[in-house]
Amino acid sequence: MMAEMESLNDIITQIDQGSMPLSNAIDSFKTKSKLKFDQMNTNDPQFVKNPDYIEFREAIWEVKNPDKPFPSLEQNDDDIVMVGQTNDYLCPITRTLMTDPWTTKTCHHTFSGAIIEMIRNNHGTMECPTPGCHERLRISDLISDEKLKRKIARSERARDEAREQAFFNDDII
Numbered sequence: 001m002m003a004e005m006e007s008l009n010d011i012i013t014q015i016d017q018g019s020m021p022l023s024n025a026i027d028s029f030k031t032k033s034k035l036k037f038d039q040m041n042t043n044d045p046q047f048v049k050n051p052d053y054i055e056f057r058e059a060i061w062e063v064k065n066p067d068k069p070f071p072s073l074e075q076n077d078d079d080i081v082m083v084g085q086t087n088d089y090l091c092p093i094t095r096t097l098m099t100d101p102w103t104t105k106t107c108h109h110t111f112s113g114a115i116i117e118m119i120r121n122n123h124g125t126m127e128c129p130t131p132g133c134h135e136r137l138r139i140s141d142l143i144s145d146e147k148l149k150r151k152i153a154r155s156e157r158a159r160d161e162a163r164e165q166a167f168f169n170d171d172i173i
Helices: 002-017 022-039 051-064 114-121 146-172
Strands: 071-076 079-084 102-104 142-144
Touching: 002 022, 114 142
Parallel strands: none
Antiparallel strands: 071 079, 102 142
């Protein structure tokens, strides 16, 4: 929005001064807005570490690239390093695809709904089953992870589409 406002103010000034014909305003606006937007530094630490910005950026990435891992930014001295995030949607308990993911509020580990039954079978409390984690879990510590559920569904759709495409490509050859 800021890039567009700056571009628009520049164009209005040029039109007022007579240095730009009104007929060139739209093309000039598009060009200047894109240039100013590209110049904005969204890798600034205030953005990179902001959870809302990261979630927004990840959501856009997933829509545009459903079959690719989300690249996160890490500051490493003065260099920016792209690190690929792996998408492992298997439950560490059942080793099957999580269709109903639950994330713990305490240690932020995610499991399928099988974790609920495990906690119930352990008198309502148990140690987190993730190796190296010693947090005690209760059912009240779990939240249904709807965001992850959507990610898994998108990933499965993309995988199915890729399989279908490969199948049709094999038929052509």
